[in-house]
Amino acid sequence: METLLLKNGFLNMEVDPSLDIFEEIKKLKKEKNAILLAHYYQENDIQDAADYIGDSLGLSQQAAKTDADVIVFAGVHFMAETAKILCPEKKVLLPDLRAGCSLADSCPPKEFANFKAQHPDHIVITYINCSAEIKALSDIICTSSNAVQIVESLPPQQKIIFAPDKNLGNYISKKTGREMVLWNGSCMVHEIFSLEKITKLKHYHPNAKFIAHPECEQAVLALADFIGSTTALLSYTIKSPAKEFIVATETGILHQMEKSSPEKTFIPAPPNNNCACNDCPHMKLNTLEKLYLCLKYEQPEIKMSKSLLDKARLPINRMLELSAKYGL
Numbered sequence: 001m002e003t004l005l006l007k008n009g010f011l012n013m014e015v016d017p018s019l020d021i022f023e024e025i026k027k028l029k030k031e032k033n034a035i036l037l038a039h040y041y042q043e044n045d046i047q048d049a050a051d052y053i054g055d056s057l058g059l060s061q062q063a064a065k066t067d068a069d070v071i072v073f074a075g076v077h078f079m080a081e082t083a084k085i086l087c088p089e090k091k092v093l094l095p096d097l098r099a100g101c102s103l104a105d106s107c108p109p110k111e112f113a114n115f116k117a118q119h120p121d122h123i124v125i126t127y128i129n130c131s132a133e134i135k136a137l138s139d140i141i142c143t144s145s146n147a148v149q150i151v152e153s154l155p156p157q158q159k160i161i162f163a164p165d166k167n168l169g170n171y172i173s174k175k176t177g178r179e180m181v182l183w184n185g186s187c188m189v190h191e192i193f194s195l196e197k198i199t200k201l202k203h204y205h206p207n208a209k210f211i212a213h214p215e216c217e218q219a220v221l222a223l224a225d226f227i228g229s230t231t232a233l234l235s236y237t238i239k240s241p242a243k244e245f246i247v248a249t250e251t252g253i254l255h256q257m258e259k260s261s262p263e264k265t266f267i268p269a270p271p272n273n274n275c276a277c278n279d280c281p282h283m284k285l286n287t288l289e290k291l292y293l294c295l296k297y298e299q300p301e302i303k304m305s306k307s308l309l310d311k312a313r314l315p316i317n318r319m320l321e322l323s324a325k326y327g328l
């Protein structure tokens with residue numbers, strides 16, 4: 001493969017507008033034995049081109065079991081890193097390397113290592129939304145799909161550090177009745193929902209179910225009829241007899257909700273700024289054009305040292321083993 005110069009973390013090249021990108025992506029995937037994994041927060045076109053769409057747990061499980069040679073990860077950096085950690089021999093591509101995560105950035109490894117050293121008798125459970133360096137400092141990784149079961153799998157007297165999301169940590173603490181030492185991190189997308197606007201929306205839509213991701217603040221979660229990971233929120237909307245839903249998470253999830261239940265109405269919960277909906281600026285850096293170029297030229301690629309890959313794999317494997325044990 002010819003070496004191309006990546007500028008600013010992505011292939012900034014013209015794509016012929018007359019090209020049927022969906023068809024080209026399909027051909028390239030076959031030619032290269034590649035799989036396209038996408039998170040629910042990706043733009044609609046990317047979701048429509050994907051082989052698998054899921055939440056962080058589902059995406060890690062798919063990465064761990066795929067026999068593809070190339071994994072194109074349409075998500076953010078920590079997700080593609082997780083795929084590389086689980087499949088070190090495969091080529092893992094991310095359409096735009098700048099696709100980071102405010103939550104992962106809120107937990108720098110040096111500061112976290114000091115924090116951990118202050119609590120030497122604590123087990124470190126870390127939300128998957130963190131860098132590989134933080135994973136390497138952790139005992140067990142979790143996602144919003146399995147955090148309750150993972151915390152409950154530990155003996156009651158076991159002291160726990162939960163990082164980096166204080167909102168998810170508080171929610172899990174309440175659910176399990178376990179006190180945990182929390183790292184003070186948060187997600188910029190889930191922290192800016194407006195309580196006032198949500199209350200108003202609920203008033204105008206009295207029959208709507210209000211559903212929220214556990215990365216939201218406690219005051220927002222307190223109003224929710226249902227709380228869960230993106231996959232759990234989607235299944236709730238499919239199974240519920242309700243016809244209207246106010247959805248407090250990134251708006252990308254609405255695409256699958258609308259596709260699965262076209263007869264139902266989905267209203268994105270509004271943030272406390274002038275926008276009507278709430279997009280993750282990191283997730284939305286990936287576009288269908290960047291995805292096509294990345295698959296064609298096999299760049300940008302996720303690369304890490306073997307020692308970091310090996311250290312970060314242990315806590316992820318513990319999560320996958322526990323998830324299998326609990327049928328998740």
Ligand code: 13P
Nearest residue numbers: 055056057143144229230
């Ligand atoms: P899940 O899809 O695992 O619920 O995670 C949400 C999220 O914020 C991913 O960045």
Ligand code: SF4
Nearest residue numbers: 101102103187189280
């Ligand atoms: Fe990170 Fe929040 Fe964006 Fe998810 S939605 S990638 S947690 S910033």
